[in-house]
Structures are given as structure tokens and as C-alpha cells.
Amino acid sequence: MISRTLPVVAKVGLHARPVALLSKLATELAAEAITVRIGRNAEALVDAKSSLRMLTLKIASGEEVLVELGTDDQARAEDIFAQVAEALAAD
Amino acid sequence: MDSFKGIGVGDASAWGKTFVLGPKPKAPQEARSALGTAAELSRLEKAIAEVSEYLAKTAAQADATTAEILNALSGLVQDPALIEEATAHLNEGWNAETSVVRAMSNFTELLAGDDLFGERVADLQDLALQVVAKLTGQDWSVSIPKVGPIVVVAEDLSPAETAQFTDAVVAVITQGGGPTSHTAIICRQRSIPALVAVAGALEHIPNHSGIVVDAFKGVAYLSHEVTDLAGSAKRRTRIGKPVAEVKGNVGSVADAKTLAETEASGIGLMRTELLFLSRSTAPTLEEQTELYAGVLNEAPAGEVIFRTLDAGSDKPLPYLGIGNEENPSLGIRGYRINSIDANILDTQLKALSLAQDKTGRSVSVMAPMIATVEEAAEFAAMARAHGIKTVGVMVETPSICVVLSQLAGVVDFVSIGTNDLSQYLFAADRQNSGVAALLNPWQPALLKTIEMICQQASQAGIKVGVCGEAAADPLLSAVLAGLGVQSVSMAAPAVTKAIDYLSSITKEQAQQVAQRALEGRTPAQAKEFALAALPN
Numbered sequence: 001m002i003s004r005t006l007p008v009v010a011k012v013g014l015h016a017r018p019v020a021l022l023s024k025l026a027t028e029l030a031a032e033a034i035t036v037r038i039g040r041n042a043e044a045l046v047d048a049k050s051s052l053r054m055l056t057l058k059i060a061s062g063e064e065v066l067v068e069l070g071t072d073d074q075a076r077a078e079d080i081f082a083q084v085a086e087a088l089a090a091d
Numbered sequence: 092m093d094s095f096k097g098i099g100v101g102d103a104s105a106w107g108k109t110f111v112l113g114p115k116p117k118a119p120q121e122a123r124s125a126l127g128t129a130a131e132l133s134r135l136e137k138a139i140a141e142v143s144e145y146l147a148k149t150a151a152q153a154d155a156t157t158a159e160i161l162n163a164l165s166g167l168v169q170d171p172a173l174i175e176e177a178t179a180h181l182n183e184g185w186n187a188e189t190s191v192v193r194a195m196s197n198f199t200e201l202l203a204g205d206d207l208f209g210e211r212v213a214d215l216q217d218l219a220l221q222v223v224a225k226l227t228g229q230d231w232s233v234s235i236p237k238v239g240p241i242v243v244v245a246e247d248l249s250p251a252e253t254a255q256f257t258d259a260v261v262a263v264i265t266q267g268g269g270p271t272s273h274t275a276i277i278c279r280q281r282s283i284p285a286l287v288a289v290a291g292a293l294e295h296i297p298n299h300s301g302i303v304v305d306a307f308k309g310v311a312y313l314s315h316e317v318t319d320l321a322g323s324a325k326r327r328t329r330i331g332k333p334v335a336e337v338k339g340n341v342g343s344v345a346d347a348k349t350l351a352e353t354e355a356s357g358i359g360l361m362r363t364e365l366l367f368l369s370r371s372t373a374p375t376l377e378e379q380t381e382l383y384a385g386v387l388n389e390a391p392a393g394e395v396i397f398r399t400l401d402a403g404s405d406k407p408l409p410y411l412g413i414g415n416e417e418n419p420s421l422g423i424r425g426y427r428i429n430s431i432d433a434n435i436l437d438t439q440l441k442a443l444s445l446a447q448d449k450t451g452r453s454v455s456v457m458a459p460m461i462a463t464v465e466e467a468a469e470f471a472a473m474a475r476a477h478g479i480k481t482v483g484v485m486v487e488t489p490s491i492c493v494v495l496s497q498l499a500g501v502v503d504f505v506s507i508g509t510n511d512l513s514q515y516l517f518a519a520d521r522q523n524s525g526v527a528a529l530l531n532p533w534q535p536a537l538l539k540t541i542e543m544i545c546q547q548a549s550q551a552g553i554k555v556g557v558c559g560e561a562a563a564d565p566l567l568s569a570v571l572a573g574l575g576v577q578s579v580s581m582a583a584p585a586v587t588k589a590i591d592y593l594s595s596i597t598k599e600q601a602q603q604v605a606q607r608a609l610e611g612r613t614p615a616q617a618k619e620f621a622l623a624a625l626p627n
Contacts, residue, residue: 007409009368015211020163023170050172055211056201062419089368 002077003042003068009089014038014059021087023051029080035070036080042066093313095296097264097289099306100275102566105261105284106317107240111298112252119223121193124186135177135187138225142218143169149255156280157253168218172198188223195219217249235260242304242311244296253277262304264311266292286311307622309615333593334601335572338393338580340558344382347389350583354590357393359506359580360558361386363400363439372410373435379442380449387450394455396506396556396580398485399439401425401459411435420514420521425460425485426470440477447478455481457506462488464497471502483554487511492544499551507544507576509559513537532561533614538570542609545575556580565592570621572598573605600626 010018026036026048037045039057045068046053059065067084069077124131143165150161167173176194177187185193196219199212235243235252239259245252247267253274261283268274268287278285284306296302297313304311338359339350347358366374366382374382387395402408403424411432416422429436436458443454458470461484474482483504486492489512498505509532510521516537519526541557548555555576561567562579565588571579572593581589596604607624611617 009408016163020166023166047172050170051167052170052172052198052215056198058202085371 001068001070002072002074003066004077004081005064005066006081006085006088008059008061008063008065010091011061012091013061013063014054014057014065014088017090018087019051019054021090022048022054022084025080025083025087033070034076034080035068036084037068037070038065040065042068095264095286095289095292095311097286097292097309097311098269099309100278100285100287101282102307103282103284104303104305104307105240105242106301106303106314107242107261109244109264109296109298109300109302110236110241111293111296112243112245112248113293118192118220119188119227121189122186123184124181126186128181128184131181131187131190132178134226135181135191135222136174138187138222139168139174139191141225142221145221154280157277160277164214164218167215168222188226191222191226192219213247214249242302244292244298246293248274256281256283262286262306264289264292264296264302264304266290307618327591327595329591329594331594331597333572333590334596334598335568335576335593336393336556336578337568337586337590337593338396338556338558338578339391339586340580340582341386341390344385344389346583347386347391350586351389351391353391353583353586355391355393355583355586358386358390358395359556359578361395361397363397364402367400367402367408373438376438376442376445379439380445383443383446383454384449387446387452387454390452394481395452396455396457396483396504397443398506399426399436399456399458400428402428403460425487426458426466427460429470436473440474440479443479444477453481454479455483455504457483457485457504459485459508460487460511461485462490464491464494464501467491467498468501485511486544487515489516489540492540495544495547495553496551498548498553502553504554504556505544505548506556506558506580507541509537509541509557509561512540512559516540528614531614532559532564532567533608533611533617535609535611535613535617537561538574538605538609538611538617541571541576542574542605549575554578562589565589566618566621566625568593569596569601569625570605570608573601573603573608596626 008014029036030049036048038048038054039045069080071077146161146165150158153161173194176197177190180190180193195215199215203212235255237257237259240261241259242262242264243260244264247265263274263278263285265274265287266289275285275287284304286304286306300313301315302311303314336356338357339355340360341347341350341358342362342365402411403419411428413423423431443456447454456474456479461467467484471482481503483502483506485508486505487508513530514521517529519529545555556578557571557576558580563581563585568579568589569592604621604624608617608621611620
């Protein structure tokens with residue numbers, strides 16, 4: 001398990017395109033058996049495969065989110081975090 | 092009743108025959124399952140798959156904007172969480188119809204009433220009803236006539252419905268919805284007039300009747316006479332040079348390329364934010380130089396104005412270390428970043444100077460969020476020290492408007508950012524849809540403020556440009572020119588129409604249009620007066 005805090009840069013917040021991109025990414029990673037969970041803190045993480053669950057977090061632009069990856073491969077994780085950061089900045 | 096009021100989307104008019112879509116089916120009476128949980132679950136999965144497939148299929152035939160919305164909905168209906176929640180209700184003994192409606196409500200209840208997320212609720216409820224329609228074998232799909240002209244009248248339109256619009260659909264009237272609903276966005280995209288939030292539309296507008304939809308005035312009225320209103324949208328005849336220079340707004344090298352295909356004379360706003368967003372460290376001097384030189388190489392002939400980093404508030408960057416602000420739009424943003432990290436601006440100016448050397452083309456530079464003459468002077472000195480000859484500042488704060496004449500000899504030009512100027516002038520948050528009416532660029536107080544800016548600037552020998560949303564409205568650009576604005580800057584698609592407008596009138600005529608607009612007491616009146624004063 002590797003976690004990182006990332007900023008939600010997208011003006012719309014965790015909504016619309018960022019959510020669509022994240023659920024797509026998480027669904028693809030499920031094939032590699034890597035889980036992606038996201039939330040305000042470690043106690044309130046939701047499965048990033050679900051757009052609906054991410055929407056109900058109601059995270060606005062400028063907030064930070066904790067992203068937890070179900071892998072121990074540091075290099076792979078870095079690559080995924082970069083993709084997550086990009087999704088969180090998509091307007 | 093034969094005339095109807097609503098909120099107009101766009102500025103065009105159209106005549107067509109009404110095609111009234113009946114009210115949508117309501118959620119069915121809640122019912123217990125007679126089939127057992129496993130059978131209900133397989134019914135539900137099948138219905139969800141069908142809805143998702145139908146949406147994806149419709150997306151494949153739609154334009155890009157519609158397709159993106161439809162594909163997003165197709166993904167949402169298949170969301171694993173929806174099945175999970177629905178299964179919990181199935182396990183309690185409810186049937187598939189009841190369970191999917193309840194499951195969706197679990198999510199929509201959490202989102203309802205939220206400024207930003209609330210608008211999603213109607214889409215999600217609509218999805219649940221589409222699944223119910225599949226489950227109960229109702230034909231949800233509507234077929235809009237392919238031969239027009241047709242004016243679609245509906246309670247509200249789902250993206251799946253607007254995707255079916257052919258060229259036969261010339262206008263839309265909805266009882267619900269608002270200026271930012273999907274219906275409005277798609278009508279804007281397709282350049283067809285729409286009238287939304289029309290009370291009693293379904294009850295009072297007869298089917299298959301001639302109707303005129305005037306989005307500009309926000310009215311529709313029954314008219315049996317076949318009217319060809321397409322003429323109202325015809326291009327204006329150019330009689331000379333534009334009364335204000337028309338430049339373009341860009342954010343990347345690709346944008347600059349697109350702009351170069353228009354008649355725009357230079358770039359009025361190059362936003363440098365894009366390179367800074369979505370990364371965890373600031374871009375290097377080399378990266379910036381490459382981007383700026385790329386833009387200079389591709390830009391159309393004319394002046395090229397770069398705006399230094401406008402981050403903060405709505406565009407947070409983690410590496411700036413601004414921290415959490417109670418009121419970010421009133422906090423450290425734009426030029427104010429220089430007070431906590433002087434490196435950012437210094438590197439930008441260095442990169443601009445290098446790009447200038449590299450391309451042999453001179454740059455103009457301006458800073459955003461300047462509130463005092465002192466800040467303007469500080470910025471101008473830094474820019475000039477880097478060998479940049481033409482320096483300006485954005486006019487976004489009321490404070491700089493008041494002392495603008497003191498900028499004489501300090502800067503060469505000012506550029507009015509109408510969006511932020513409105514936000515600060517009216518104390519109305521740009522991100523809060525509840526105060527959107529105050530941010531209308533036709534607000535009399537905004538026009539009056541722009542007149543004041545132009546008068547002071549003219550006495551101080553400073554050039555005035557406008558690079559906000561307001562410049563993209565061609566009628567408003569004529570008003571701006573009449574108020575004394577020398578250049579307007581907008582996104583590439585709006586350039587041709589603006590040049591048409593600004594070349595169709597003389598300077599004196601533009602001034603008359605502006606003076607009439609200033610007499611308006613409301614945004615609608617200002618626009619009406621301006622239109623009436625515009626020569627045909």
C-alpha cells in the first residue's frame with residue numbers, strides 16, 4: 001500500500017472530467033489487481049472505480065485528496081500518481 | 092396565452108413548428124419482488140447494460156461535446172456502486188425497479204442542494220428512470236421529426252434527447268432548466284436559440300403550431316406566418332477597417348496556430364498558466380523559453396501580449412505554498428504571488444526576454460491582479476530591466492480603476508479583464524451561480540466603469556484593451572470600441588464575427604451605440620438600446 005496527498009487543481013473540483021478519468025484509470029488498473037482508493041483522509045476512502053462514490057465526496061477545487069494504491073511497487077506507483085495528478089487537473 | 096417568457100440562450104431567433112414532448116414517466120409505485128432476489132438482479136443488470144449500450148451508441152453518432160456527456164452517462168449508469176447499493180435494496184425484498192430508484196436516491200440525496208454538485212442530480216435521476224423504462228418495457232426513446240423547421244418543447248431535455256437533434260431542429264423551449272443546464276450548453280454549441288425556464292410551457296404551448304423563439308429578448312410567441320429569421324443572423328457588411336483592433340486569446344502553441352488562421356491582429360492575451368498547472372514543481376527557465384518562443388513563432392502578425400502567471404484562487408498550485416485561504420479570490424493570487432516567491436516572476440520575465448532574442452520578435456507583457464500604482468510601477472521596472480519594452484497591467488480591481496490616471500508614464504497599456512473586474516466590482520463570486528446575474532457583462536455599472544477607465548487612460552496616454560468574456564459578444568465589442576477601447580481580444584472562434592461587426596460601423600456610430608447602451612438601467616435594456624442604435 002502506497003499513499004500520497006495530491007491537490008485537486010481542476011476548477012470544477014472532483015467532478016465531471018476528473019471523475020470520469022479517474023474511474024477509467026482505476027478500472028484499467030483493476031486488471032493488474034491494483035486498487036485505487038481516494039478520499040479526504042485514510043478513514044474515509046472510496047473505490048475510485050466508482051464515479052458515484054467519488055462525486056458524493058463533494059471535494060472542491062483547491063482541496064487535497066489522499067490517494068491510496070494497492071501496490072508495493074514504488075516505480076509503478078509513481079507512474080500512477082502522475083496519471084492521477086493529471087486527472088485531478090483536467091478541466 | 093400566445094406569448095411566453097423565459098431565459099434566452101444565444102442571441103438568435105428562429106421560427107418553426109412546435110414538437111411537444113410529453114412529461115416524463117414518473118418513478119413507479121414501490122413494490123416488493125415476486126420473482127426473488129437473483130432473478131431481479133439479473134433483470135436489473137440486463138436493463139443497465141441496455142441503457143449503457145443505448146447511450147454509447149447515441150454518443151457514437153453525436154458531435155464531440157454531446158458525445159462526451161453521453162459517454163460519461165453511459166459510464167455512470169454502469170457504476171459498480173449503483174449495483175452494490177441496488178443489491179442491498181433487492182436483498183430487502185424490493186423489486187428491481189424500486190431498488191434502482193432507491194439506490195440512485197442514496198447518491199442524489201447526498202448531492203442535492205450543493206452549489207457545484209447539485210446540477211448532476213437531475214441527470215442521475217434521469218438515468219435511473221431510463222433503467223426503469225427498460226425494465227418495464229416502455230419505449231423511452233423519442234423520435235424527433237427529421238423534416239423541419241421544428242421547435243422542440245419539453246419539460247427538460249436529457250443529453251440522450253438533445254443528441255437526436257437533426258438540422259431540422261431550429262430552436263428549443265424547455266419548462267425547466269437554467270442557463271447552465273445541459274440543454275443550454277448543447278444549444279449554444281450548435282448555435283440554435285433556446286428559451287429555458289419557461290413557466291407553463293407544456294400546459295400552454297400547443298403541439299404542431301408555428302412559433303417564433305427570440306432568444307435575444309427571452310420570449311417566444313405563436314405565429315402562423317412562416318417567417319424566415321435566418322436573415323437576422325446574416326453577416327454584417329464591412330465598410331472599412333475595424334473600429335477597434337481584434338486580437339486573440341491563447342494558452343498554448345496550438346492555440347496560436349489556430350489563431351493565425353483567422354484575421355486576428357496579434358495576441359491580446361497569452362495565458363501562461365497552462366504550463367504551471369498539473370505538475371508538482373514549477374517549470375524551468377528552458378521549458379518556459381521554449382513555450383514562449385513557440386507561441387511567438389506561430390502567432391499572427393501584430394502585438395503579442397503575455398500575461399504573467401495568474402494562479403491562486405481558482406487555479407491553485409501546490410508548489411507555491413500559498414496554504415489554505417479563507418477567501419482565495421481575495422487572497423494571494425496573480426501578481427501578489429511575487430510577495431511570497433519572487434523567483435516565479437523573475438524566471439518568467441527572463442524566459443520572455445530569451446524568447447524575444449531567440450525569435451527576433453518583440454513581446455509585450457502584463458501582470459494580473461494589480462491593485463495599486465506602486466505594484467504597477469514595481470512590475471514595470473522589473474519587466475523593463477529584462478529588456479521588455481512594452482509593459483502593461485490588467486485592470487481587474489476597482490482600486491486601480493480609481494487611480495488609473497496615475498499610471499501615466501508608468502505603463503504603456505492596460506487590459507481590462509471583465510470577468511474579474513465584475514467579480515470585484517459587484518462583490519459577486521464568479522464560482523457561485525446564485526449571483527450570476529450580477530456578472531452579466533452588460534451590467535450598466537460595468538459599462539460605466541469601462542468608460543471611466545477609457546477616459547482616464549486617454550488623458551494619461553495609455554492604450555486600453557479588453558480581454559475578458561465581454562469582448563467575445565460582437566455587439567458588446569462595438570460598445571467597447573465606442574467607449575474608447577482600442578483593442579478587444581477573444582478566443583479564435585469569435586474573431587471573424589467581431590471583425591465583421593467592428594468593420595461594419597464608423598467610429599462615430601460606435602460612439603453612438605455606446606452612449607445609448609450607457610443609458611440602460613438594466614443589462615437587458617443596455618443591450619436593447621445598443622442593438623437599436625446599431626446601424627443596419
